[in-house]
Amino acid sequence: MPPTRARAATAAAFATQGLVFISLTTRLPDIADRWDLSEVAISGLLLLLVVLAGVGSVLAERVAARHDSAVLLRVGLLAMAVALPVLVLAGSLGVLVIGIAGYGLALGLVDAATNMQGVAVEQRYGRPLLPSLHGCWTLGGLLGAATTLATAGLPLGATAALAVVPVLVAAAPYLPRTQGPAGPGPAPEAVAVPWRPIVMVGVAMVVFYMVDSASAAWGPLYLEDVVAAPERLVALATFPYLLASLVVRLAGDRLVAAYGAVRVLRVGAVVASVALGVVVLAPTWQVAVAGFTLLGAGVAVIAPLSFSAAARIAGGEQARVDAVVARFNQFNYLGALLGSVLTGLAGAGSLRVGFAVPMVLVLALVPLARTFAAASASSGASARSGVIAPRPSASGSAS
Template sequence: MFSTPQKERIALSAYFLLSGICFSTWASRIPTLKTIYNLTEEDLGNLLMIMPASAIIGIPLSGWLVAKFDSRIPLLIASAAFLLSLFSLSWRFSIFGICISLVLFSIAMRIINIAINTQSIAVQQKFEKKIIGSFHGVWSIGGILGVLFSTIMLNYDISIFWHFLFVTVFGLLLTVSMFPMLIRNDKSTVGTKFKLGKPSKYITLLGLMVFFAAICEGGMYDWNGVYLKEIVKQEVFTYGYLLLMICMTISRLTIDRLMEHFGMQKLYIAGSILIISGILLATVFPYLYPVLIGFGMVGFGVSGLYPMTFILAGKSKKYSVAIVMSIIGTYSTVGMFLGPPIIGYLAHGFGLQKAFIVFALAGLTFIPLSKMVFDHLKKVG
């Protein structure tokens, strides 16, 4: 049978999978919610702005949780809240009700991101080969499953209520069944005091990298369906999301081997080039196949940025792993939720095609930022 480390890896993979399913379920049905509530691009941008605001509010809570408990405890509670808030988004509330659901959804997602990445560092220490990239690959597989299920629901005209209910019930069953196998006693006894203030230069640089990665990734998640529907005039608007997730999954499942063969610094530059090229292709040629190819290039480009940066974050000596994940996770969560409303506001003023150039600019930042990170590592030995 499976050894204890293998069981811990399987259980954590299940939580990564579920997180991917839930997020892609939400993101792939944003065009549906936009139609239900008759939202303009500016209205949708305003609605999505709730998410980064909520993530910032959740900073003290998440910092306290990762310092106070083993990471599996907040992971369990946040996963349940994540699922229930997802389900509540399918209720035909007023806009105020949707706002409340998004607040809970965003805070829960922030806590999950910190907890699962903290767990991944602890599980990695029990294996000789690199496995962190595979966890992020499983998240992307969850994203594919989520968008595939969304596509089926759309094709058979299943209401968003029943769609989200199915996902919630499945998620709760998976959450409870996998919880006993999660790694225990991973709370650090040193470096656990979370203080708001200026972090080290190294952590700041890593934070900026995941911030821009999150702007690109989060914005693509939330707006690629709208782009396919309104710019390309594609009725089944989930195709772009599906291809994006497939490319991200392929890349993340191979990123551990790519890191060993090419090194992280070259992969950061390659990721930057792919993001820029993919966005330019999709915006200059707004037709189905060029857009799909462009979105796929963005998926390949952005996919390795998270696992590589989290591996680098685990090398920090100033804080415990949990606190480093909380600090880096703050940048990540704010970027993930800030990207979509920025696109909404720019789309309202300049059109959606021109707004997508933001992703290319975000991708460009990885060349100078990664150079500064590796220059710093060379100096400290």
């Protein structure tokens, strides 16, 4: 029987991650005002956050050799619930840094573990589910942005109340590991893993996060400085992007099942490139907003399909798949760093030039999509149908 309760629990974990993350990032101006931080200082804190999230993902990979992702996810959510109030209620700059560091580690753990759970649930169902699960992250992010708007008049410390959400979600019924070692044994790295095709899929993930982070970090500034949008409307670079991404991700399960991952990725890459072209050439802020909205639709399913493909290529017992997913998650942070830096450097003279960089790079997904076909073939699924075949265990059941 499909694990419907575990699917709902995993969806809640994805939504919680998006809720807390966007709630914090939309409060960055308040944090900067409270501590009188310069843009350089804020950038440094964000760098610390990303680096420690990567460390958390590495830690998740090591822990996955001995413990299942349900345990790892609960630990990450509880760590997030502790770090959040420390961060927003900090009485000194040093405590703020500690809070950000703790949240970064928790973010890496939760990021890796939610995708481990998503892959396990998807394989148990035997059909695409990760696009809609990632859509729950987007939904949580939209709720986080709405929460910030609704509580804009409240002190920064009010955000600490959100800590109750990860505590509650930590108690949800996640899918336990039923296959593979439960105790000491050979680490997943000791088993041969086909890293070359996994890395090729990882390149696709880097491309996505480069585009995604460029839009998030530089989109509002583009609207304000390049196409003269009113200051109160610069968030329109992000909000419609998230809405379009949510719609496509929620429909993504059916799209992939009907047309296959390869076709969906190639069409999405072309749409994204066209969308960025609209942004680059936009004569008005309204046209630029339309471009960012179309961009959200084009890149929506790249990340979830990348995790699915990496897990299928890894094959084998669940412990190894979990470790591979955790390591694969590090492409996320590499892409985020590259996207922010490359767009900023290339756009030092004009952000139109800066956004021309991801406009070209996103087309790399057209040839890279072949790797997703190989992943489907290796799992016994049809590349055209996009159906994910569950891996048989020794007893013949799905892992």
